[in-house]
Amino acid sequence: MKKIYLIFTVAILFAGSGNTLAYNPNEVSSLDLTSMNDGGSVKVRKTQIITWNTKNFPSGAKVRINLIKKTGDSPFSYDLVKVIADRTENDGREEWKPSRGEQGENMMIQIGCSDASLFSGGCESDVSVSHFAIEGSFGANLASAFEAFFSFFKNLFS
Numbered sequence: 001m002k003k004i005y006l007i008f009t010v011a012i013l014f015a016g017s018g019n020t021l022a023y024n025p026n027e028v029s030s031l032d033l034t035s036m037n038d039g040g041s042v043k044v045r046k047t048q049i050i051t052w053n054t055k056n057f058p059s060g061a062k063v064r065i066n067l068i069k070k071t072g073d074s075p076f077s078y079d080l081v082k083v084i085a086d087r088t089e090n091d092g093r094e095e096w097k098p099s100r101g102e103q104g105e106n107m108m109i110q111i112g113c114s115d116a117s118l119f120s121g122g123c124e125s126d127v128s129v130s131h132f133a134i135e136g137s138f139g140a141n142l143a144s145a146f147e148a149f150f151s152f153f154k155n156l157f158s
Helices: 002-014 138-156
Strands: 029-033 041-043 048-055 063-073 076-088 093-096 104-113 132-135
Touching: 029 104, 048 063, 048 104, 063 093, 076 093, 076 104
Parallel strands: 041 132
Antiparallel strands: 029 048, 048 093, 063 076, 063 104, 104 132
């Protein structure tokens, strides 16, 4: 009976998003992006699932997720395209739908700690391994063309 109880207790402790159980303020906290690492392309308005694991993360701490664009190689430089989530729960999962304004190449996901004051040992962020492109679908491109057309005539007659 004691063995069953012990196994059940261990199973409960390790259930969840794969994040660590105890926070040690003397150690660095870290995030590991587990999706959006295969390059290729994603479509505008198609839901993307961003997933991650954390190590040594304090209870109640939030996660920040950014869409960044690589703009140079020597030295490496990046521009922030959009903050996807500023203070999302550390549950290991966030949904994101790219918009037309986010279309482009050399995109990457950056994930980090949202509130640095909670991480006395420091916090290491992570970036997707491969670049990807955000492409518009035919419908999104057509909608964009109509929007530009009507905006032109609206401004012309205003």
